[in-house]
Amino acid sequence: MADVLLNRLRExxxxxxxxxxxxxxxxxxxxxxxxxxxxxxxxxxxTLAIKLAEALELNVEQLFWIER
Amino acid sequence: xxxxHDVEQAERMGRARSRIFFVxxxxxxxGQSAYFASSPATRxxxxxxxxxxxxxxxxLLLLATGGFLLKGRKVRNLLNDETSRHNRLxxxxxxxxxxxxxxxxVYVESIxxxxxxxxxxxxxxxxxxxxxxxxxxxxxRRAHRIG
Numbered sequence: 001m002a003d004v005l006l007n008r009l010r011e012x013x014x015x016x017x018x019x020x021x022x023x024x025x026x027x028x029x030x031x032x033x034x035x036x037x038x039x040x041x042x043x044x045x046x047t048l049a050i051k052l053a054e055a056l057e058l059n060v061e062q063l064f065w066i067e068r
Numbered sequence: 069x070x071x072x073h074d075v076e077q078a079e080r081m082g083r084a085r086s087r088i089f090f091v092x093x094x095x096x097x098x099g100q101s102a103y104f105a106s107s108p109a110t111r112x113x114x115x116x117x118x119x120x121x122x123x124x125x126x127x128l129l130l131l132a133t134g135g136f137l138l139k140g141r142k143v144r145n146l147l148n149d150e151t152s153r154h155n156r157l158x159x160x161x162x163x164x165x166x167x168x169x170x171x172x173x174v175y176v177e178s179i180x181x182x183x184x185x186x187x188x189x190x191x192x193x194x195x196x197x198x199x200x201x202x203x204x205x206x207x208x209r210r211a212h213r214i215g
Contacts, residue, residue, distance in 0.1 A: 021079070024146075025070040031079050032211050033151040039214050042151050 004067040009038045012056040012063060026055045070142060078146035083212050085135055085147070090205035092130075093198050096123055100194045112186065120190070127197050131160060131204065155207040163200025170195040 013023050013034075020034045027034070029048065036042035037052070044052065044064075053060040103111055103120070129135075134148040134156060148156075174188045183191075 021072050021075045025072045025075045028070050028145070029149040030082060030146045030151065031075055032082060033149050036151055036211050036214055041211070041214050042154065045150060048150055 004040070005043050005064055006040065006067050007037065007064045009034070009052065009056075009063060012058060013038075016056060023052075023055060027051045070146065074142050074146060078143050079212075081136060081139070081143065082147055082152070082208065086205045086208035086212060089130065089135075089201050090209070092127065093201040093205065096127065096194070096201075097198050099123070100190075100198075103190075120194075124193055124197055127201050131156065131163070131197070131200055151211055152208065155211065156204055158207060159200045159204035162203040163196045166199035167192055167196030 013020070016023075018026075020031045020038070024031045024034045027048070028051070033042065033044075033048075037044050037048075049060050049064055053063045056063065100120070103116060134144075134152060136144055136147055139147070170192050171188075174183055174191055177183060178188070
């Protein structure tokens with residue numbers, strides 16, 4: 001069975017009080033990308049995962065983990 | 069860091085792009101259906117072949133670049149970010165498979181009913197490019213609707 005990458009992007013973004021568009025602007029991606037990552041439709045690259053974590057001032061492991 | 073205004077503009081343009089690509093592919097298929105429905109004696113006019121060729125080249129350009137080449141680099145980078153690049157690659161893969169399968173079908177068909185070289189190329193390219201463009205448009209539309 002394929003591993004599933006889970007995330008707490010929405011909670012972390014809400015904690016900052018940012019909209020998807022605001023987070024997208026800080027990371028340099030489209031709102032669609034933030035939305036599809038939040039909804040686990042799209043698995044981000046390592047680069048994007050690190051950028052998202054940096055923008056939200058978290059470690060990547062705090063933001064993303066694998067469901068086993 | 070980008071401006072939120074750029075993100076919102078890219079969002080609007082991305083939604084428009086998925087609609088435009090879908091409609092363009094449908095118009096393309098409709099045009100080619102009319103082409104194959106007409107008699108073989110009249111359909112291979114220079115105008116018809118030229119129009120088909122121009123549309124194919126345009127669609128390939130859109131698939132290769134994501135379109136909006138005249139827009140600023142910031143907005144274009146947002147339009148063609150990781151998700152869109154992923155969707156474009158998946159659409160190109162879909163185009164590849166449709167091209168191969170249609171080539172095999174045309175090959176087998178030609179054993180029973182002769183198909184000219186031009187007809188074969190026309191069918192294979194039309195299906196491959198059209199399928200890739202529709203696949204990209206559908207993936208993008210789906211991604212925009214989630215949430």
